[in-house]
Amino acid sequence: MAPDQxxxxxxxxxxxxxxxxxxVYQGTVAALVPFFxxxxxxxxxxxxxxxxxxxLLSSVVQPLFGILADRWVMPWLLPISTVIGGVGLGSAGVSDSYVFTVTVVAVSGIGVAAYHPAAARVARAAAGGSHTAMGWFSLGGNVGFATAPLLVAxxxxxxxxxxxxxxxxxxxVGAVLCVVALRRIDTTPVTKAADHAVARDDWRSFSKLSGAIVCRSIVFVGLSAFISLYARERLGGGDAAGTLALFVLYVGGAFGTVAGGALAGRFGRLRVVRAAYLLTIPAVAGIVFVPGPLLYVFVACASAGLYVPFSLHITLGQDYLPRRIGTSSGITLGLTVSIGGVASPFLGTLADATSLQTALIPLIAIPALGWFLLRTLVEPGVAPSAEESSALERPLADPDRIDTSGR
Known part of the structure; x- marks a missing residue:
């Protein structure tokens, strides 16, 4: 291994x-639902x-933290936001008050929101521009999701x-790890590189990518919130059946993220992302309609379809907005991911009025919408066709007037 590696x-x-x-605290919220x-x-x-x-609160404030991360270097935010996220969720069960529970969970969401944009910028500095290294950083988050049901259990x-x-x-523990990591990283270069980049930001492509991530988020959050209860209902295995289903959904992230990076290196990021969205459609259909233990197989397939694009979303977003890495990270890791939670009350209301199976049916079609948004995208830095060029934003007229303030 080379010294720089x-x-x-x-x-x-x-x-x-x-x-x-x-x-782990994002996964913990869904894992607590059956206990509530x-x-x-x-x-x-x-x-x-x-x-x-x-x-919801996380989705609103996370892009704001991303904008702040583009303006100022705030590595100290990593350990502080980590503690806020933990204290919020740790308080969720101490009171019978619904209002109190919702409030402290929202505070936890703010902590998680504050963490991701700053962490993504620090990770990019540590990675030296390596997409593979960024994939390993993303893998950590997916492992946290996967272990949440086990922690709750x-x-x-x-x-x-x-x-x-x-x-x-x-x-x-996470706060201590952040402090130790920050002592070994020079966070200044990533800020200067982003501030002085001359590449233009492709907001049109970034918007399409963000719309696709919203579709992915709706499916993921919907399954996260209800797959445990659904597995108990379909399989009759009690708490163990539900915990296993949620664990399979989350642990697929560990394999999906690594596989996504490897596949992207061979076939290209966008081809892999599109294929993953297509895979998710039959996988969710299998969860909804196929009875018996095969449910776990389809949960694993859905997990792969949802997680393979995860780190690729981050690097694509950063490359579409090379001058606003913090903003990009705040949206791809925050707004578009968290906004999926907006759909969960509608699914819950539909489930109360009909059944869990009926409520999950709409999740089958949503990945198709995500694929539709992705189908016309080109890799960042690759020249589009004549038709695609006419649809893109006009470049800045005067390169000498490029805003290098990072705003």
């Missing part, structure tokens, strides 16, 4: 582990409202919702 490996590994300690239903007799609509609390299934303060432990 070794230099990058240590900080990226620490950042990836820290990312896991943050994103069982212990507090919440309706599915009320329980999904808690998912919305974590997602270990803490809440044994001690009830009142044991939720123990959920803050990963945040404390």
């Amino acid at each position: 070794k230099t990058r490996l240590g900080p990226i590994t620490l950042l990836s582990l820290g990312h896991a300690c943050v994103d 239903v069982a212990e507090r007799a919440y309706t599915l609509a009320a329980a999904s409202g808690i998912v919305l609390a974590a997602s 270990a803490v809440i299934a044994t001690g009830g919702l009142r044991a939720s303060p123990w959920l803050v432990v990963p945040a404390l």
Whole structure:
């Protein structure tokens, strides 16, 4: 291994582990839903409202943190936001008040929102522009998602919702990892490189990519919120059946993210992303309609379809907006991902009025809409055809007037 690769490996590994300690709280919200239903007799609509609390506020403020990250270097935000995310979720079970629970979960969402844009910029600095290294950083977040059901099962299934303060432990570990990683990274170069980049920002392509990520998010959040309850209902295996289904959905991220980077290196990012969206359509259909233990097979396929594009979304977004990496990260990691939570109360209301199976049916068609948005995109930096050129934004007329302030 070359010396520069070794230099990058240590900080990226620490950042990836820290990312896991943050994103465990995004997965924890969905994993808590069955316990809110069982212990507090919440309706599915009320329980999904808690998912919305974590997602909606996060989706609104995360791009704002991205804009701030483009203006100022804020590496100190990583450990602080990690602790806020953990304290919020750790407080979710200490009171029977629904308003209090929604509030602290929303605070956790703000912590998660503050973390991602700043972390993505720091990770890009540590990665030295390597898409593979950025994939490892993304993998940490997916591992955090995957371990969330296990963390909840270990803490809440044994001690009830009142044991939720123990959920803050990963945040404390993550904050320490962030501090250690930051001591090994010079965060100044990434800011200067972004501020002085001469490549133009392709907002039209970035908007299409963002729309596709919203589609992916709706499917992912919908499955995250209800797959545990759905597996219990379809398989009759109690808590174990539901926890396993959610774990399979999340653990696929570990394999999907790594596979996505490898496949993109061979076939190109956009070809891989489009194929993943197409794979998701029959996978979700299988979850909804195929009975028995095969449910887990289709959950695994859906997980692959949803996670293979994950790190590719991030690097594509950053390359479409090379002068606004923080803003891009805030949107691709924040707004478009979190906004999927807006759909969960509608799915919960539909499930209360009909059945969980009926409520999940709309999720089959949504990946097709995402594929439709992606089909005309070209790789960043690749010259489009004449037809595509006419549809794109006009370049800046005077290169000497390019705004290098990062705004």
